[in-house]
Amino acid sequence: MVNAGKQLMTGLGVLLLISILAMSCYAMDVFPDEVEIDVLENLYEGVAFDHAMHVDATENCSVCHHHTTGTGVESEYCAKCHDGEKEMDSVSCQNCHSADPVSAENLHNPKPDYIYHDDKPNLKAAYHLNCIGCHKEVDGPTGCEDCHAKTEAGDKFYHSGEFAPKESAKGSGH
Amino acid sequence: MSKISRRKFLAGSVAGGAAVMMTPAQKSFAAGSFEGFPEGMGVLVDLTRCVGCRTCEAACNLEQKLPAPALPFDDTSVFDEIKHGQKRRTTDKAYTIVNRYEPKGADEPLYRKIQCNHCNEPACLTSCFVNAYKKTPEGAVIYNSKVCVGCRNCMIACPFHIPAYTYHSAINPVIKKCIFCYDTRLKEGKPPACVESCPQQVMTFGKRKDLMKIAHERIKKNPGKYVDHVYGEHEVGGTGWFYLSSAPFEEAGFDTSLPKEPIINNVKDFLAIVPMVLTIWPALFTGFHLLATKGKSHGHGDDHSHDEQEGH
Numbered sequence: 001m002v003n004a005g006k007q008l009m010t011g012l013g014v015l016l017l018i019s020i021l022a023m024s025c026y027a028m029d030v031f032p033d034e035v036e037i038d039v040l041e042n043l044y045e046g047v048a049f050d051h052a053m054h055v056d057a058t059e060n061c062s063v064c065h066h067h068t069t070g071t072g073v074e075s076e077y078c079a080k081c082h083d084g085e086k087e088m089d090s091v092s093c094q095n096c097h098s099a100d101p102v103s104a105e106n107l108h109n110p111k112p113d114y115i116y117h118d119d120k121p122n123l124k125a126a127y128h129l130n131c132i133g134c135h136k137e138v139d140g141p142t143g144c145e146d147c148h149a150k151t152e153a154g155d156k157f158y159h160s161g162e163f164a165p166k167e168s169a170k171g172s173g174h
Numbered sequence: 175m176s177k178i179s180r181r182k183f184l185a186g187s188v189a190g191g192a193a194v195m196m197t198p199a200q201k202s203f204a205a206g207s208f209e210g211f212p213e214g215m216g217v218l219v220d221l222t223r224c225v226g227c228r229t230c231e232a233a234c235n236l237e238q239k240l241p242a243p244a245l246p247f248d249d250t251s252v253f254d255e256i257k258h259g260q261k262r263r264t265t266d267k268a269y270t271i272v273n274r275y276e277p278k279g280a281d282e283p284l285y286r287k288i289q290c291n292h293c294n295e296p297a298c299l300t301s302c303f304v305n306a307y308k309k310t311p312e313g314a315v316i317y318n319s320k321v322c323v324g325c326r327n328c329m330i331a332c333p334f335h336i337p338a339y340t341y342h343s344a345i346n347p348v349i350k351k352c353i354f355c356y357d358t359r360l361k362e363g364k365p366p367a368c369v370e371s372c373p374q375q376v377m378t379f380g381k382r383k384d385l386m387k388i389a390h391e392r393i394k395k396n397p398g399k400y401v402d403h404v405y406g407e408h409e410v411g412g413t414g415w416f417y418l419s420s421a422p423f424e425e426a427g428f429d430t431s432l433p434k435e436p437i438i439n440n441v442k443d444f445l446a447i448v449p450m451v452l453t454i455w456p457a458l459f460t461g462f463h464l465l466a467t468k469g470k471s472h473g474h475g476d477d478h479s480h481d482e483q484e485g486h
Contacts, residue, residue: 043229077395102365102379119388125223125375132225132374136282144227144248144373158232160246 031055039094040124043154047147057138064130065091081116097126214313215360216292216382216414218389221426222399223374224285226250226272233371234270234289237355241267261427264288266338266350270368277421284419286426287376289368290315290336290352291406292414297437301331306349312361313382313414314354322348333410333432354414382414389418411436 031051038046055061061069066078070087073079090096101122121129135142144150155161232247234240245252253274255262261273270289277284296315299307306322309315324347329337337351355366364370365379378385386407393400405423406416409432417423424430433439 102370118384119378119391121375124373128373129223129375142225150248157236158229158247159235159243160248164246165242165244 031061037127040099040127042151043157044144044148044150063134068096093126094123097121097123099123211309211311211313212383214294214311214382214414215354215379216313216385216416217366217369218378218380218385219287219415219417220376220378220392221284221286221417221419223376224272224287225374226253226274226283226285227373228252228272229371229373230287230368230377231268231270231272233367234352235268237358237367238269240269243268264290264336264338264351266340266342269350269352273427275421275426277425280421284421284426286417286428287368288334288336289415290354291334291416292354293410293436294412294414295410295436295438297331297333297410298328298337300436300438301327303327310356310360312354312356314356314360315414316353316356317349317351319348324348331437333429333437386416389416392418405430408434410434411439 033050033052035049035051036046037049054064058064060074061071062074062084065071066075067073067082067084068088068091070085073082073084078084096117097120099122101120120126131140131147132142134140141147150158150161156163159165228247228250231243235243235247252262253272257263262271264271270287272285272287275284275286292309292313292315294309296307296309298317299309299315302317303325304321304323306319307315307317307328324339326337326339326349328349329335329339337349340347340350354360355364359366365377369377369379378388380388386404389404389407393402393404400418400420401422403423404416404418405428406413411434417428419426419428422430
């Protein structure tokens with residue numbers, strides 16, 4: 001009886017330890033396996049982002065989420081103010097990176113967080129700088145259409161596909 | 175009230191004198207010393223972020239209603255184009271272009287976006303004798319095609335070789351260049367089309383003075399990533415668009431031999447003499463001549479007084 005109780009306690013202890021370890025790695029109890037990034041869909045279709053794969057590949061949420069996921073801080077610059085030990089209410093990119101940070105309103109009445117995060121990229125750049133920046137280092141895909149297909153609006157905008165210049169064969173001539 | 179006391183008069187003249195003394199110091203709008211409008215907008219261009227996607231070129235084409243390009247905007251073969259021994263330049267049909275450079279010792283190419291830099295004291299403006307150009311308080315260098323006579327002085331004056339010419343127009347050829355999307359965007363406080371379209375935020379739009387601080391902060395925060403220089407902070411008196419680079423600027427096609435002073439300073443001293451020569455010299459030398467010839471009117475066959483003297 002005593003042995004069984006001790007075993008149970010040990011088992012529970014190990015379980016607790018594992019769960020603490022697991023929590024420290026992935027502080028979020030639940031994280032999505034896939035994220036559909038389509039908020040800026042226009043010239044290109046949205047990206048079906050394999051979140052689970054990237055969680056495995058980076059091993060630490062803070063590589064992308066800075067100091068918001070309760071998994072510490074990777075960047076020295078962020079570490080000056082944040083220890084990243086507490087998970088924040090908002091962890092999604094678009095909660096902090098505004099899709100329109102250059103509105104006249106923002107430029108003429110800077111919000112308080114502009115004083116400290118005064119060089120924060122807009123949402124489109126936050127995605128691309130983070131993704132392409134890392135992909136360059138790890139030989140991931142870096143071409144536009146490696147991640148998202150061009151839409152018809154995109155073809156029209158770039159004068160490509162069916163909207164390509166008719167004389168493109170001799171167009172580059174001098 | 176109408177009577178001015180001696181005391182009031184003195185106080186007034188002292189105040190007036192002080193105002194006169196202060197005014198030039200405060201404004202200093204004299205040519206060559208203008209450092210840009212304090213609230214003027216600018217763009218910080220970070221070359222380290224550019225991936226050469228040419229989206230900015232497409233955005234400019236659409237916004238400025240320019241003619242269709244010869245090749246699609248997602249065609250990267252244009253980076254290999256060499257005309258007259260030079261990489262691509264801005265034209266009357268493309269106000270901005272991206273070129274690719276291969277700096278020595280770098281693993282990957284460096285891309286550079288070229289457009290009007292919207293100088294604080296533009297050489298195009300100072301070279302234009304019909305006053306077609308204007309530097310707006312918002313920071314744009316715009317021009318009025320209606321008064322342009324097509325002399326192309328600005329094309330020669332511009333240190334960045336930006337203004338282009340509608341050579342194909344036989345009847346009314348004019349200058350064409352980037353205007354910071356002034357009419358459609360900047361006037362309303364919005365960033366230009368190229369800035370908004372960029373996926374990598376290579377370009378950051380804001381007040382020039384704020385962006386300059388951010389530029390220096392980026393250099394400080396990322397030791398080893400950037401060359402410790404902001405191209406356009408001081409070049410030709412400061413430009414509205416300025417650049418950060420990971421490679422020495424001359425290796426990315428920048429002209430690093432430009433003076434820190436506005437281009438107008440090269441000719442300002444000479445130009446200051448012109449009015450003096452034209453107005454004072456004729457009067458002065460006529461005076462000298464009259465003094466020198468006073469009372470010695472002999473020997474001048476065509477002189478009136480001489481004629482009279484001969485007459486008697």
